[in-house]
Amino acid sequence: MNKRAQGRTRIGKKNFKKRWFSLTSREFSYHKQKDKEPMFRIPIKNILAVEKLDENAFNKNNMFQVIYGEKPLYIQANxxxxxxxxxxxxxxxxRRNQRRLSKYHSSAFISGAxxxxxASSESAEGCHMCTVNVPADVALDIDGDRECERIYSLFSRSMPKLQKMEEACGSIAVYQGPQEHSEYHFTIDDSxxxxxxxxxxxxxxxxxxEPHEKYKKYCTSAKYGS
Known part of the structure; x- marks a missing residue:
């Protein structure tokens, strides 16, 4: 996705740069490239709202903003x-953050307004109601099939690494004792x-x-709008 550089003017190609975004249970961050150190982090506990941004803000579509206390982070999805x-x-x-906003600005603060x-004050209260204001005690609907597919995909992508770990365990059993395998880039204490x-x-x-194959077949046969 692309993020807007902080403190830039409204127009200009250099204002938006492609970044690699990642999300954990503790923080939302972006990186210059995958597997590189984060260039910027937002602790999840600091997120006050996540809302769409009007297209006229920067003359770009598919924009959203992450409001976290300072200037909003503006991001353009693909x-x-x-x-x-x-x-x-x-x-x-x-959703459980105590200071979540109930109102937000749907566009950007440009040229003093x-x-x-x-509104001429950058700290002025938002003019639109937040579309997502979920109370902490509300149970969320979870798509079990989709979550199961995510878990399967995560582990299936890691199978080559698991295979290497399995081979390393066999090697340790032969030579005895914990060893660091430079080939595998990990240390096993208890093989x-x-x-x-x-x-x-x-x-x-x-x-x-088996559930993965059924889900894949279902997704392949599903028609748009059905």
Whole structure:
């Protein structure tokens, strides 16, 4: 996705730069490239609102904003699906924050005024009601099939690494004692327990394979608008 540089003028290609975004249970961050150190972090507990941004703010579509106390972080998603998914997941993970806003500005503060309500103070109260204001005690609907598919995808992508760990456990059993494997880039202290854990993970992935195939078949056969 693209993020807008802080403190820039309204127009200009250099104002928006492509960044790699990541989300954990503790923070939302962006990086210059994948696997690089974060350039900027927002603790989840500091997120006050996550809302769409009017297209006229920067003459760009699929924009949303993460409001966290300082200047909002403006982000442009690649498409409307990605836009809605990021808004949903960020809103859900921050829904228990005590200081969540009830109102927000739907556009940007440009040339001394908010484009949405013309208020001249940058600290003026928002002019639109937040669309996501979920109370902490509300149970959230979870798509079990989709979550199961995410878990399967996570582990299936990691199978080559698990296979290397399994081989490392066998090597340790032969040569005895914990060893650091420069080839594998990890250290195994207890090869027996590690081997058992890997076997359990592989068995779980095998069980998920059938639901995965059904889900994939369903997604392939589903028609737009059905």
């Amino acid at each position: 498409n409307c699906v990605e836009l809605n998914e990021w808004i949903e997941v960020l809103s859900r993970i921050s 908010w484009l949405c309500c013309k 027996v327990e590690t081997f058992k854990t890997i076997q359990q993970i592989k068995a779980m992935v095998e069980k998920l394979n």
